[in-house]
Amino acid sequence: MQLFSNGQMWRSHELKPSYDVAIVGAGVHGLATAYYLGRLFGIRKIALLDKGYLGYGASGRNTAILRSNYRTPEGVRFYNAALKLYEGLSAELEWNLMFSQCGHLTLGHTDTAVAGLRVRAETNQLLGVDSRIIGPDEIQKLVPHIDCSSAPRYPIMAALYHPPGGIIRHDAVVWGLARACDRMGIEIHTRTEVTGFRVSGRKVESVITNRGEVAADTVVNATAGWASTICKMAGVSMPIVSHPLQACVTEPLKPFLNAVIVSASLHVYVNQTGRGELVIGSEIDPYQSYSMKGTLPTLEQMASSALELFPQLHHIRVLRQWAGICDMTPDFAPIIGRCEELDNFQVDVGWGTYGFKAAPAAGRYLAEAIATGKTPDIIAPFAPDRFRRRQLVGEKAAAAVSH
Amino acid sequence: MSFRIPCPQCGERSAYEFRFGGEVLTRPQAGADDDAWYHYSFVRRNEMGIQTEWWYHRFGCRQWLQAVRDTRANRVIRAYFPDGKEQTDLGTGES
Numbered sequence: 001m002q003l004f005s006n007g008q009m010w011r012s013h014e015l016k017p018s019y020d021v022a023i024v025g026a027g028v029h030g031l032a033t034a035y036y037l038g039r040l041f042g043i044r045k046i047a048l049l050d051k052g053y054l055g056y057g058a059s060g061r062n063t064a065i066l067r068s069n070y071r072t073p074e075g076v077r078f079y080n081a082a083l084k085l086y087e088g089l090s091a092e093l094e095w096n097l098m099f100s101q102c103g104h105l106t107l108g109h110t111d112t113a114v115a116g117l118r119v120r121a122e123t124n125q126l127l128g129v130d131s132r133i134i135g136p137d138e139i140q141k142l143v144p145h146i147d148c149s150s151a152p153r154y155p156i157m158a159a160l161y162h163p164p165g166g167i168i169r170h171d172a173v174v175w176g177l178a179r180a181c182d183r184m185g186i187e188i189h190t191r192t193e194v195t196g197f198r199v200s201g202r203k204v205e206s207v208i209t210n211r212g213e214v215a216a217d218t219v220v221n222a223t224a225g226w227a228s229t230i231c232k233m234a235g236v237s238m239p240i241v242s243h244p245l246q247a248c249v250t251e252p253l254k255p256f257l258n259a260v261i262v263s264a265s266l267h268v269y270v271n272q273t274g275r276g277e278l279v280i281g282s283e284i285d286p287y288q289s290y291s292m293k294g295t296l297p298t299l300e301q302m303a304s305s306a307l308e309l310f311p312q313l314h315h316i317r318v319l320r321q322w323a324g325i326c327d328m329t330p331d332f333a334p335i336i337g338r339c340e341e342l343d344n345f346q347v348d349v350g351w352g353t354y355g356f357k358a359a360p361a362a363g364r365y366l367a368e369a370i371a372t373g374k375t376p377d378i379i380a381p382f383a384p385d386r387f388r389r390r391q392l393v394g395e396k397a398a399a400a401v402s403h
Numbered sequence: 404m405s406f407r408i409p410c411p412q413c414g415e416r417s418a419y420e421f422r423f424g425g426e427v428l429t430r431p432q433a434g435a436d437d438d439a440w441y442h443y444s445f446v447r448r449n450e451m452g453i454q455t456e457w458w459y460h461r462f463g464c465r466q467w468l469q470a471v472r473d474t475r476a477n478r479v480i481r482a483y484f485p486d487g488k489e490q491t492d493l494g495t496g497e498s
């Protein structure tokens with residue numbers, strides 16, 4: 001028996017002259033869309049086109065938190081569908097995604113924050129999502145090392161506790177989906193930069209890349225932080241701004257933290273990986289940028305906020321700090337579906353700081369929309385034209401720092 | 404290189420002294436159609452390259468200025484007050 005296979009996870013190919021579907025961006029969203037198109041709808045003549053390597057974008061840079069305790073009914077329903085798909089994905093892909101449903105706590109340090117968490121708990125429960133408010137005693141039991149005393153500047157008053165939330169191995173998700181796509185004959189083209197589209201009337205005829213031009217019946221933009229650049233090439237306008245989001249990881253420690261801790265008031269979140277490292281994330285940089293460089297002020301902010309929660313970590317060293325680009329929308333909800341301006345140009349963008357957890361549902365239902373030509377109800381609220389209709393999906397309170 | 408902005412009043416400072424005010428937009432005239440308001444309210448150029456933006460020097464002279472910046476490297480090419488006047492040397496003692 002061979003313990004480790006020499007087989008490649010995915011192969012490289014020459015570009016063909018045409019495909020049924022060309023997907024720009026081979027992050028978790030592009031991959032999930034291709035995967036469900038192939039698996040559920042038998043559409044396999046697909047090219048995934050990515051200018052970088054697999055995981056170059058936010059899919060290889062996120063903090064891998066999954067949860068479904070959002071604020072709006074539209075959001076809760078959608079993210080819960082994604083969580084359910086993730087629960088079955090390791091088995092389906094025959095690939096261990098190391099999904100640990102260790103529980104997720106969103107801390108409230110002020111009356112206003114706690115009121116917001118209560119609204120979420122009620123909405124979550126109505127929609128069958130395990131989510132409730134707990135007080136400092138229960139928080140202390142779940143997280144023995146967190147500082148629940150009155151010593152911090154903003155003492156912890158309560159938390160929104162979401163037991164099915166947790167962390168997954170993000171690289172494994174990307175690689176597992178890539179392998180599954182490859183096995184279905186879907187082509188993954190890395191180092192393939194899209195530089196333009198040939199548009200005729202209301203149709204994108206072909207995609208122009210640094211490796212040549214390919215025709216496609218349907219084109220999908222799944223480039224997250226770079227979504228505006230691709231839309232501009234197709235002549236489509238987007239209500240998106242790109243901001244960097246930073247995170248860091250400490251040296252490994254013995255396991256002591258078995259839950260994801262988020263504090264919107266402190267602009268920080270913390271979890272401990274299976275390797276023992278603490279992953280600490282921040283809020284977005286306060287300006288638009290495409291630069292993926294970390295900054296010292298953000299590192300200081302992450303460290304000082306983490307110490308408010310866990311003062312005993314003061315001597316722990318940071319190993320790495322990094323940034324990814326996030327595509328922020330006005331209502332902190334994604335933009336999924338066909339663009340009004342063109343008949344065969346679909347977007348799966350606006351994933352901001354929270355899109356990793358959404359990928360299976362976004363991919364599954366966008367695949368259905370592409371295959372059937374009908375928009376499934378679950379993604380209809382996120383249609384690109386909702387801003388024109390002034391029908392926004394206010395998710396800010398549950399998505400801004402919470403991931 | 405760290406991200407610095409040359410304030411026309413105070414000189415070159417860390418970007419963290421400033422508050423980002425978004426892309427410079429042209430407000431539609433009263434009575435403009437819905438499409439114009441949709442673009443003004445929601446759509447952004449979000450340039451991967453050079454764009455003109457508002458910045459407020461909150462830990463300095465507390466004035467709004469405009470900067471031309473390359474968003475790929477956070478390099479500010481030019482910063483000036485919106486009325487176009489060069490105000491590098493006001494010397495009014497008021498800031």
Ligand SMILES: Cc1cc2nc3c(=O)[nH]c(=O)nc-3n(C[C@H](O)[C@H](O)[C@H](O)COP(=O)(O)OP(=O)(O)OC[C@H]3O[C@@H](n4cnc5c(N)ncnc54)[C@H](O)[C@@H]3O)c2cc1C
Nearest residue numbers: 027028029051057058059062063065194224324355356357
């Ligand atoms: C630090 C950080 C922490 C985060 N934490 C979480 C979290 O805990 N939970 C969560 O759910 N979400 C989180 N997110 C958000 C999440 O990572 C993203 O929303 C998600 O990964 C987006 O996936 P994607 O496939 O749409 O985009 P990406 O993974 O960014 O992929 C886009 C791809 O498009 C490619 N591309 C760009 N331009 C071109 C071009 N011209 N031609 C061809 N290809 C191009 C890029 O190379 C890239 O690979 C976090 C993000 C960051 C940065």
Ligand SMILES: [Zn+2]
Nearest residue numbers: 410413460464
């Ligand atoms: Zn100044």
